[in-house]
Amino acid sequence: xxxxxxxxxxxxxxxxxxxxxxxxxxxxxxxxxxxxxxxxxxxxxxxxxxxxxxxxxxxxxxxxxxxxxxxxxxxxxxxxxxxxxxxxxxxxxxxxxxxxxxxxxxxxxxxxxxxxxxxxxxxxxxxxxxxxxxxxxxxxxxxxxxxxxxxxxxxxxxxxxxxxxxxxxxxxxxxxxxxxxxxxxxxxxxxxxxxxxxxxxxxxxxxxxxxxxxxxxxxxxxxxxxxxxxxxxxxxxxxxxxxxxxxxxxxxxxxxxxxxxxxxxxxxxxxxxxxxxxxxxxxxxxxxxxxxxxxxxxxxxxxxxxxxxxxxxxxxxxxxxxxxxxxxxxxxxxxxxxxxxxxxxxxxxxxxxxxxxxxxxxxxxxxxxxxxxxxxxxxxxxxxxxxxxxxxxxxxxxxxxxxxxxxxxxxxxxxxxxxxxxxxxxxxxxxxxxxxxxxxxxxxxxxxxxxxx
Amino acid sequence: xxxxxxxxxxxxxxxxxxxxxxxxxxxxxxxxxxxxxxxxxxxxxxxxxxxxxxxxxxxxxxxxxxxxxxxxxxxxxxxxxxxxxxxxxxxxxxxxxxxxxxxxxxxxxxxxxxxxxxxxxxxxxxxxxxxxxxxxxxxxxxxxxxxxxxxxxxxxxxxxxxxxxxxxxxxxxxxxxxxxxxxxxxxxxxxxxxxxxxxxxxxxxxxxxxxxxxxxxxxxxxxxxxxxxxxxxxxxxxxxxxxxxxxxxxxxxxxxxxxxxxxxxxxxxxxxxxxxxxxxxxxxxxxxxxxxxxxxxxxxxxxxxxxxxxxxxxxxxxxxxxxxxxxxxxxxxxxxxxxxxxxxxxxxxxxxxxxxxxxxxxxxxxxxxxxxxxxxxxxxxxxxxxxxxxxxxxxxxxxxxxxxxxxxxxxxxxxxxxxxxxxxxxxxxxxxxxxxxxxxxxxxxxxxxxxxx
Numbered sequence: 043x044x045x046x047x048x049x050x051x052x053x054x055x056x057x058x059x060x061x062x063x064x065x066x067x068x069x070x071x072x073x074x075x076x077x078x079x080x081x082x083x084x085x086x087x088x089x090x091x092x093x094x095x096x097x098x099x100x101x102x103x104x105x106x107x108x109x110x111x112x113x114x115x116x117x118x119x120x121x122x123x124x125x126x127x128x129x130x131x132x133x134x135x136x137x138x139x140x141x142x143x144x145x146x147x148x149x150x151x152x153x154x155x156x157x158x159x160x161x162x163x164x165x166x167x168x169x170x171x172x173x174x175x176x177x178x179x180x181x182x183x184x185x186x187x188x189x190x191x192x193x194x195x196x197x198x199x200x201x202x203x204x205x206x207x208x209x210x211x212x213x214x215x216x217x218x219x220x221x222x223x224x225x226x227x228x229x230x231x232x233x234x235x236x237x238x239x240x241x242x243x244x245x246x247x248x249x250x251x252x253x254x255x256x257x258x259x260x261x262x263x264x265x266x267x268x269x270x271x272x273x274x275x276x277x278x279x280x281x282x283x284x285x286x287x288x289x290x291x292x293x294x295x296x297x298x299x300x301x302x303x304x305x306x307x308x309x310x311x312x313x314x315x316x317x318x319x320x321x322x323x324x325x326x327x328x329x330x331x332x333x334x335x336x337x338x339x340x341x342x343x344x345x346x347x348x349x350x351x352x353x354x355x356x357x358x359x360x361x362x363x364x365x366x367x368x369x370x371x372x373x374x375x376x377x378x379x380x381x382x383x384x385x386x387x388x389x390x391x392x393x394x395x396x397x398x399x400x401x402x403x404x405x406x407x408x409x410x411x412x413x414x415x416x417x418x419x420x421x422x423x424x425x426x427x428x429x430x431x432x433x434x435x436x437x438x439x440x441x442x443x444x445x446x447x448x449x450x451x452x453x454x455x456x457x458x459x460x461x462x463x464x465x466x467x468x469x470x471x472x473x474x475x476x477x478x479x480x481x482x483x484x485x486x487x488x489x490x491x492x493x494x495x
Numbered sequence: 496x497x498x499x500x501x502x503x504x505x506x507x508x509x510x511x512x513x514x515x516x517x518x519x520x521x522x523x524x525x526x527x528x529x530x531x532x533x534x535x536x537x538x539x540x541x542x543x544x545x546x547x548x549x550x551x552x553x554x555x556x557x558x559x560x561x562x563x564x565x566x567x568x569x570x571x572x573x574x575x576x577x578x579x580x581x582x583x584x585x586x587x588x589x590x591x592x593x594x595x596x597x598x599x600x601x602x603x604x605x606x607x608x609x610x611x612x613x614x615x616x617x618x619x620x621x622x623x624x625x626x627x628x629x630x631x632x633x634x635x636x637x638x639x640x641x642x643x644x645x646x647x648x649x650x651x652x653x654x655x656x657x658x659x660x661x662x663x664x665x666x667x668x669x670x671x672x673x674x675x676x677x678x679x680x681x682x683x684x685x686x687x688x689x690x691x692x693x694x695x696x697x698x699x700x701x702x703x704x705x706x707x708x709x710x711x712x713x714x715x716x717x718x719x720x721x722x723x724x725x726x727x728x729x730x731x732x733x734x735x736x737x738x739x740x741x742x743x744x745x746x747x748x749x750x751x752x753x754x755x756x757x758x759x760x761x762x763x764x765x766x767x768x769x770x771x772x773x774x775x776x777x778x779x780x781x782x783x784x785x786x787x788x789x790x791x792x793x794x795x796x797x798x799x800x801x802x803x804x805x806x807x808x809x810x811x812x813x814x815x816x817x818x819x820x821x822x823x824x825x826x827x828x829x830x831x832x833x834x835x836x837x838x839x840x841x842x843x844x845x846x847x848x849x850x851x852x853x854x855x856x857x858x859x860x861x862x863x864x865x866x867x868x869x870x871x872x873x874x875x876x877x878x879x880x881x882x883x884x885x886x887x888x889x890x891x892x893x894x895x896x897x898x899x900x901x902x903x904x905x906x907x908x909x910x911x912x913x914x915x916x917x918x919x920x921x922x923x924x925x926x927x928x929x930x931x932x933x934x935x936x937x938x939x940x941x942x943x944x945x946x947x948x
Contacts, residue, residue: 086509112561
C-alpha cells in the first residue's frame with residue numbers, strides 16, 4: 043500500500059505530550075482565574091454564516107479569513123472571539139443578565155502569511171463584561187487585577203500592565219485643535235517604542251501636518267513619565283480645557299485609585315500615555331501587557347473599554363470592557379525564550395504499576411484503589427523485560443513506580459520507588475499509599491512559567 | 496445603519512450560560528476521569544491537508560467533509576479524532592513512548608443533513624491506547640472500567656456496557672463455513688434490536704444466502720444470553736472448531752475475568768453476541784454503551800480493539816484500543832430527556848458583593864480577599880436600585896449575597912444572605928467568610944446528571 047506522508051500544516055501548533063500538558067495547565071489556570079472573578083464560560087461555533095461574521099465588513103482581517111461554501115451556504119471560520127460574542131449577546135439579549143461577564147478560550151483562524159511565531163490557527167483567551175446601556179468605570183478598574191492575577195498564577199513575574207485612556211487622548215488632541223488629525227497622530231505616536239522620539243516628531247511634522255509647536259506639545263505630553271501619582275499630577279495641568287480630557291483624567295484617576303484595593307502592586311502597573319490601541323473601537327481605558335525582559339514580543343494581553351459591542355446586529359447600546367490573550371503565540375514565546383518550567387509534573391500518571399506476576403488481578407485491584415483515592419495510576423501490562431519497563435517509567439517521567447510481585451502480594455505490602463529521589467521502600471499497602479499521597483501533595487513542581495524574581 | 500440579523504447556523508450547538516456551565520462540568524469530569532487512568536491530553540488542528548485527512552479515502556464520511564481551498568492549499572476540517580491521532584502517532588513515532596495513552600476532547604465537523612439532534616459541529620471525547628507492534632489484552636479489559644467510572648462520575652446510573660469480540664464472531668462464521676458471507680451476516684444481525692429475530696432470520700436466508708440450518712445456528716448463537724458466566728459457559732460448546740473462535744473466547748474470558756478487580760459491577764456490563772461495530776476496522780474486543788431507559792438513543796460510548804491504526808501513513812504495526820463519546824449529542828439527549836441536574840450550581844460566582852457606599856474600596860478589598868481564598872466573587876458596581884441588584888443576584892443564581900454598607904464597614908462586619916435558604920446573618924468578617932466557605936464546601940448540588948436509582 044502506498045503511504046501518504048503524515049504532516050501538520052504550517053502555522054498550526056501541534057505539541058508533543060509534555061508540552062501539551064504545560065499548555066493544558068495554562069488553560070486550567072486561565073479558567074480558574076477568570077472564574078474567580080465571576081466570569082461564565084461560553085463556547086460558540088468555529089463556523090459562522092459569512093454574512094453574520096463579516097457584518098462589520100472590510101478591514102485587514104477580511105483577506106485572511108477562511109471562507110468557503112458547503113451546499114449553498116456561505117461560511118467562514120471565526121477570526122476572533124469578539125464578533126461571535128457580539129452575535130451571541132445580540133441574539134440572546136432577552137435571556138442574558140447584564141452586566142454579562144463571560145470568558146471564552148477557543149481557537150480562531152487567520153490565513154496569515156506563514157512565518158516563525160505566526161499562527162493560522164490559534165487560541166484566544168478572552169474576557170468581556172457587557173453592560174446594558176451603561177457600564178460602571180469600576181469594571182475598567184477591575185481588569186488590571188484580572189490580568190495581574192492571571193499572569194502571576196501562571197508564574198510570570200516580570201511583566202507590566204500599561205494603561206491609558208482614549209478620552210484623555212481624544213481630549214488632548216481636541217484641546218490642541220487637532221481633532222481631525224488625531225487618528226494619524228495616534229498611529230504615529232504608537233510607533234514610539236519602535237522608532238524613537240526623533241523619528242516620531244519628524245513624521246508628525248512632515249507627514250501628519252502638525253505644526254512644530256504642536257509637535258513639541260505632543261512630544262512633551264507623551265514624555266510624561268514617573269510613578270502613577272506623578273503622571274496623574276502632571277496631567278492635571280491640562281485640566282479645564284476639554285470636557286473629554288477631564289472625563290478621561292477622572293476615569294484614569296479612578297482606575298489607578300482602586301489598584302491597591304484590587305491587589306495590584308504598583309510595580310506591575312503603569313499609566314502610559316503612548317498607547318492607544320484599536321482606534322475605531324475603544325473609547326475609554328485601554329490596556330497592554332508587556333514582558334519586561336522581552337519588550338520585542340509586544341503586548342501579551344490587550345484590550346479596552348468600548349461603547350458599542352454589537353451595533354451591526356442591534357440598536358441596543360451594549361458598552362463593555364474586555365481583554366484578550368493570544369494564548370498560542372504566548373505559549374510559543376514562552377517556549378522559545380525558555381520560560382516553560384520543565385520541573386512541572388507533566389507525566390500522564392502519578393504512579394506506574396509494574397505487575398511481576400502472571401495473574402494481573404492484584405495489580406488491577408491496586409490501580410482501582412489508587413484511582414478511587416484520586417491518584418492517577420497506570421498499569422503496565424505489556425510483556426517486557428524489567429529494564430524495558432523501567433525505561434518506560436523513566437521516559438514518561440512518572441514520579442512513582444510500584445512493584446507488585448508474589449512476595450509483596452502475599453505480605454500485603456507494596457514496593458515503591460520514588461523516581462525523583464531514587465528512594466525505594468517496602469511498606470504495608472496503607473502506609474505505602476500514604477507515602478505516595480504525601481509526596482504528591484508536596485508539590486507538582488510549581489507554576490508552568492518559571493520567571494526570575 | 497442597516498442591521499444584520501444575528502444567527503447561529505443550524506446543526507451548531509451554542510448554549511446559554513447555565514447550560515454551558517453544565518457542559519463545562521461534563522468536560523471537566525471527562526478530563527479528570529481520563530487522567531486518573533494515565534491518559535495524556537492531546538490537541539491537534541481542526542484543519543488538515545485534505546491529502547492527509549483523506550488518506551484512507553472513500554466511505555460515507557467523504558461527502559460530509561468540509562473541504563475548501565485557501566491560496567493553493569487543499570484543506571479539510573477533521574471529521575473525527577482518530578485520523579488526526581493516526582497522523583500524529585505516525586509523524587511523531589520516535590518521540591512518543593509506547594504504549595501511548597492519549598485522550599482528546601475536541602470539535603469535529605460533518606456536513607450532515609440538518610435534523611433534530613444531529614450536529615454538524617460536535618465534540619468527541621476519545622481515549623486510545625496505542626501499542627508499538629503489540630498491545631496486551633489487559634488494555635482491552637481496562638476500557639469498560641474507564642467507561643464505568645466516567646459515566647458514574649457524571650451521575651449516570653442506569654447504563655450498561657455491552658461487550659463482544661470480533662475474533663469470536665469471525666471464528667464462529669468460520670466454523671460454520673460462512674467466512675465469505677460473514678460481513679453481510681453481521682450487518683444483518685446488527686439490526687436485531689431494531690427489526691427483531693424473525694425479520695433477521697428472513698433476511699439471512701433470503702438476502703444473505705444462508706441455509707435454513709445455518710440460519711438456525713446463527714439465531715441460536717445470538718440468542719445466548721444470561722449472566723456473563725452463563726454466556727461464557729454456553730460459548731464453550733463451540734470450542735475446538737476454529738482457532739480464531741478459541742482465541743476470541745480466551746480474550747473475552749480475560750476481559751470478563753478482570754472486571755471486578757477493575758471495579759466494574761456485573762449489572763453495568765454484559766457480554767452481548769449481537770454487536771459487531773465498524774466491520775473493517777475492529778479486530779478484537781468491541782464496546783457499546785446504552786442507557787437502559789433510552790435504548791432508542793443507541794450507543795453513547797463505543798469503540799474497540801484495532802490492529803492497524805496508521806497503515807496509510809506508515810509500515811509500522813500500531814495496534815490499539817479506543818473508545819469515543821459523542822459529547823454534543825449526549826448532552827443534547829440528556830437535556831432533551833430531562834437528565835440534566837438543575838440543582839447543580841451553575842452561577843458564575845459564589846458570592847455577589849453589593850456595595851452600599853460611594854467609595855468602592857472596601858467592597859473591592861473584600862472581593863480581592865474572597866478571590867485569594869479561592870471563592871469566586873463578583874462585585875456589583877452598577878448604579879441601580881436595591882431591588883434591581885437583588886433581582887440580578889436572583890437571576891444569576893449566586894448562592895450568597897454580601898451587603899457592605901457604612902454600618903458593616905465601621906463595625907468590621909459583613910451582612911450575608913444565603914440565597915438558597917433565605918437565612919441572613921451579620922458577622923465579623925472572618926466568621927462570615929467561614930460561613931460562606933462552609934456552605935460552599937457542603938456541596939455544589941451534586942453531579943451534572945441526575946439519574947434515578
